[in-house]
Amino acid sequence: MRPFTTQLRAELAMVFANGETLFLTLGIPVLFLVFFSGVHILPTGTKHPVDFLVPGILALAVMSTAMVAVGIGTGFERGYGVLKRLAATPLGRPRLLGAKLAAVVAIELLQAVVLLAVGLGLGWRLPSNAAGPAAVGAMVLGTAAFGGIGLVLAGTLKPLVNLAVANSLFVVLLLVGGMLVPLAKLPGWLQAVAKALPASALADALHAALGTGGAPTTTDWVVLAVWAVAAPVVAALAFRWE
Amino acid sequence: MAVACRDLVVRYGDTVAVDGLSFEARAGEVLALLGPNGAGKTSTVETLEGYRRPDGGSVSVLGADPAGDHATVIPRIGVMLQRGGVYPSLGPARVLRLFAGYYDDPEDPESLLDLVGLERVRRTPWRRLSGGEQQRLSLALALVGRPEVVFLDEPTAGVDPEGRLTVRSVIRSLRDRGVCVVLTTHELTEAERLADRVVIVDHGRAVAEGTPAELAAERSDGSIRFSGPAGLDAGALAAAMGAGAGVTETEPGHYRLDPGGLPVPDALAALTTWLAARGTAVTDLRTGASLEEAYLAVTGGERGGDEATGRSGGEAGRRGARGRKGRR
Numbered sequence: 001m002r003p004f005t006t007q008l009r010a011e012l013a014m015v016f017a018n019g020e021t022l023f024l025t026l027g028i029p030v031l032f033l034v035f036f037s038g039v040h041i042l043p044t045g046t047k048h049p050v051d052f053l054v055p056g057i058l059a060l061a062v063m064s065t066a067m068v069a070v071g072i073g074t075g076f077e078r079g080y081g082v083l084k085r086l087a088a089t090p091l092g093r094p095r096l097l098g099a100k101l102a103a104v105v106a107i108e109l110l111q112a113v114v115l116l117a118v119g120l121g122l123g124w125r126l127p128s129n130a131a132g133p134a135a136v137g138a139m140v141l142g143t144a145a146f147g148g149i150g151l152v153l154a155g156t157l158k159p160l161v162n163l164a165v166a167n168s169l170f171v172v173l174l175l176v177g178g179m180l181v182p183l184a185k186l187p188g189w190l191q192a193v194a195k196a197l198p199a200s201a202l203a204d205a206l207h208a209a210l211g212t213g214g215a216p217t218t219t220d221w222v223v224l225a226v227w228a229v230a231a232p233v234v235a236a237l238a239f240r241w242e
Numbered sequence: 243m244a245v246a247c248r249d250l251v252v253r254y255g256d257t258v259a260v261d262g263l264s265f266e267a268r269a270g271e272v273l274a275l276l277g278p279n280g281a282g283k284t285s286t287v288e289t290l291e292g293y294r295r296p297d298g299g300s301v302s303v304l305g306a307d308p309a310g311d312h313a314t315v316i317p318r319i320g321v322m323l324q325r326g327g328v329y330p331s332l333g334p335a336r337v338l339r340l341f342a343g344y345y346d347d348p349e350d351p352e353s354l355l356d357l358v359g360l361e362r363v364r365r366t367p368w369r370r371l372s373g374g375e376q377q378r379l380s381l382a383l384a385l386v387g388r389p390e391v392v393f394l395d396e397p398t399a400g401v402d403p404e405g406r407l408t409v410r411s412v413i414r415s416l417r418d419r420g421v422c423v424v425l426t427t428h429e430l431t432e433a434e435r436l437a438d439r440v441v442i443v444d445h446g447r448a449v450a451e452g453t454p455a456e457l458a459a460e461r462s463d464g465s466i467r468f469s470g471p472a473g474l475d476a477g478a479l480a481a482a483m484g485a486g487a488g489v490t491e492t493e494p495g496h497y498r499l500d501p502g503g504l505p506v507p508d509a510l511a512a513l514t515t516w517l518a519a520r521g522t523a524v525t526d527l528r529t530g531a532s533l534e535e536a537y538l539a540v541t542g543g544e545r546g547g548d549e550a551t552g553r554s555g556g557e558a559g560r561r562g563a564r565g566r567k568g569r570r
Contacts, residue, residue, distance in 0.1 A: 002343060002346075003343060003344045005343075006340060006343030006344065007340075007343075007344075010329075010340050014329065014331065014332075017331065018331070076330070077329070080326045080327070080328065080329070080330050081323060081325065081326030081327040081328075082326070082327060082328065082329055084293075084323065084326075084327065085321070085323055085326070085327030085328070085383075087293070088291055088292070088293070088316060088319075088321040088323075089316065089341060089344040089345075089387070090313075090316055090317045090344045090345060090346075090387070091344045092312075092313070092316070
């Protein structure tokens with residue numbers, strides 16, 4: 001157990017010591033939430049933009065941590081030979097992955113607490129028919145899906161290419177993922193593409209569970225589940241440790 | 243045997259990196275794999291570290307298969323990769339404490355920091371350390387788990403002279419504590435200074451093996467080499483040595499003396515008498531070949547030093563050396 005807790009502490013310490021990572025995982029989501037709740041320029045379709053933004057930005061937070069922050073960090077660790085060196089310690093790869101996953105969960109919990117608190121401060125209220133377990137389930141599947149995507153990139157691309165691709169993907173999915181702008185506002189063909197992506201499925205599920213209330217659609221669950229299985233499997237197959 | 247490598251073959255696609263390499267190393271022994279870049283040294287060491295399974299032959303570390311019994315072998319060995327392997331944002335003290343946390347009974351990180359002389363830069367992020375400091379940190383990380391076997395891939399590469407002294411003294415103290423040290427190097431002086439035994443590797447094969455002195459002695463042709471002022475009268479010296487002796491100035495100031503039928507001690511006496519009579523200062527005097535000559539002969543490398551120039555026949559040289567290897 002000691003190697004695992006040692007590594008988990010180190011992973012978290014490195015995240016909190018890295019300004020860029022903190023900005024990505026906490027700064028950007030909070031900034032978006034506060035800014036777009038106050039400046040009503042997004043076609044959120046809700047009476048108060050914050051009602052749309054809290055679930056959407058929660059999805060954004062999952063994506064920023066599981067795909068971008070961990071993916072970029074892991075890519076650099078691979079480039080610097082850290083992953084290779086750690087394989088020759090009693091920590092081993094399973095516990096290293098476990099520590100990374102635990103760090104992701106811890107950061108996401110922190111993000112959720114901060115974002116919900118800021119949301120409440122901005123006037124967001126949990127709907128009476130909110131589906132808490134569905135929201136948690138969607139976030140778990142989303143974490144697996146985005147974590148898998150991040151590791152596919154980290155395990156196959158050079159660190160700087162990985163950095164660029166992960167950040168670009170983050171921006172694209174942010175725009176077409178129904179996180180800030182409802183999918184319905186996108187052109188038809190783009191909607192069709194976006195619906196097959198994990199970003200919109202997660203955002204949609206969270207909008208249902210925490211925004212309008214009620215259960216996410218079957219399509220959301222299927223898309224999320226497929227990505228949550230496929231992305232980690234591809235990562236496991238494609239990941240090159242050195 | 244702490245480490246055994248039997249007929250090891252390592253392939254990358256169609257390329258054969260290691261081609262039937264065999265050697266053993268005991269506890270309390272420093273074994274150097276010496277060879278040019280691309281000889282297969284790193285592939286061999288990485289197989290012993292459990293990073294890859296042999297494509298042929300077998301390896302054993304502390305009596306176990308390092309790839310198959312990874313979990314049992316890893317806590318008992320120390321690994322220093324050729325480069326990298328450290329979180330770039332962490333300083334030596336942090337990294338050592340982190341790695342100490344992976345082991346049940348680790349070495350004290352502070353004493354390791356002191357041992358490799360990184361106290362002064364204890365908080366400097368790894369990426370801002372000099373190449374030598376990074377190497378010394380990697381060495382310390384290899385020791386943090388109190389290993390019984392240590393694999394050091396090019397431990398002195400890029401290390402400044404002072405750092406080399408540190409690395410050498412650390413390796414000696416490991417040997418004195420009964421640790422088996424397997425290191426790779428392409429530098430002869432490092433092999434000569436660090437190793438109890440040297441395996442010369444070329445094109446993935448062991449082409450010679452022995453103590454540095456044995457390897458040099460194998461190449462000895464009975465000649466005496468000395469250095470002094472340029473332009474000594476070689477003819478006069480040869481005449482003074484007696485019939486059959488020959489003297490050549492291989493390079494200005496460097497001489498090679500073939501004693502002919504004269505026993506080496508007598509030849510030395512005659513040489514020093516001749517030099518003393520002329521008040522000639524000698525800067526170097528030795529009998530037999532150096533490890534360098536042995537190395538160049540068996541790897542078919544370019545000759546330097548006191549030999550003129552030219553390549554010794556590569557393939558022929560290698561075959562000859564393999565023949566000699568059986569001697570052990």
